[in-house]
Amino acid sequence: MHRPLLGLLIVCTVIGLSSASMAQTPSVQQYIQQVASGWTSDAKKALPDLLIERPDDPAVLFLHACLVDDAKKASPLLERIVDAYPKSEWADDALARLVVVAATKNEADKAKKAFAQMREQYSQSDLLPLVYDVMRSTVGAPPPGDRPATAAPKKVESEPAPKPTAAYTLIVRTTFSKEEADSL
Numbered sequence: 001m002h003r004p005l006l007g008l009l010i011v012c013t014v015i016g017l018s019s020a021s022m023a024q025t026p027s028v029q030q031y032i033q034q035v036a037s038g039w040t041s042d043a044k045k046a047l048p049d050l051l052i053e054r055p056d057d058p059a060v061l062f063l064h065a066c067l068v069d070d071a072k073k074a075s076p077l078l079e080r081i082v083d084a085y086p087k088s089e090w091a092d093d094a095l096a097r098l099v100v101v102a103a104t105k106n107e108a109d110k111a112k113k114a115f116a117q118m119r120e121q122y123s124q125s126d127l128l129p130l131v132y133d134v135m136r137s138t139v140g141a142p143p144p145g146d147r148p149a150t151a152a153p154k155k156v157e158s159e160p161a162p163k164p165t166a167a168y169t170l171i172v173r174t175t176f177s178k179e180e181a182d183s184l
Contacts, residue, residue, distance in 0.1 A: 028059040035066045043067060058088035065094070071101040082117075092122040099131045108139035115142045 028050060031043040044067060050060045058081045065077035074097070081094040095118045102111035115135055118128065119142075135142050175181050 028057070028063055032059070032063050032066060035063070040067060056084075058085040058090040058094075062090040062094060065097070071097075071105075075101060086121065092118065092125040092127055095122065096125070096127040096131045100134050103134050103138040106139060111135060111139050112142050 031046060031050075034040070035043050043063060047060075047064060047067060050057075051064065054060050061077050061081050065074040065081075068074040068077070078094040078098050081088065082091050082098070085091055095114060099111050099114045099118060102108075102114055112135070115131060118125065118131060122128065132142070
């Protein structure tokens with residue numbers, strides 16, 4: 001009777017250990033998060049293997065771009081993500097970085113062009129307000145985007161509001177007495 005329980009315990013332990021060993025291998029997203037937190041050593045060690053195993057993975061390309069010290073040298077990697085993998089979850093991140101790099105290098109035309117592309121292709125991106133602030137504080141606020149034409153709202157004809165004949169003062173006070181409230 002104790003043998004089935006012992007067998008079940010051993011099987012659960014083996015499964016738990018094997019899943020724990022698989023969980024110890026960080027994903028590319030975890031490496032990107034580490035780099036963003038300032039910890040680059042693990043990501044730099046893992047990058048060569050990741051580039052061999054998954055050379056066309058947008059996440060790996062983005063990690064590679066994050067680890068390149070010179071932003072100008074990282075730009076081709078970011079452009080490749082935007083051009084080759086526009087539906088990837090990393091495409092808006094890559095385009096945002098391209099905007100930031102151009103804006104901080106005071107390349108206004110390039111920054112505005114990339115921002116317009118980001119606004120058009122990734123209008124729901126969480127990075128859009130951040131990129132807008134970078135643009136506003138460096139090369140100037142980008143021009144407003146062209147919204148799709150919608151039917152103009154119909155004007156509702158209403159009677160003009162009566163012109164006040166006397167000045168009024170607004171008083172806010174709490175009272176339990178109706179007479180006191182009316183007298184105010």
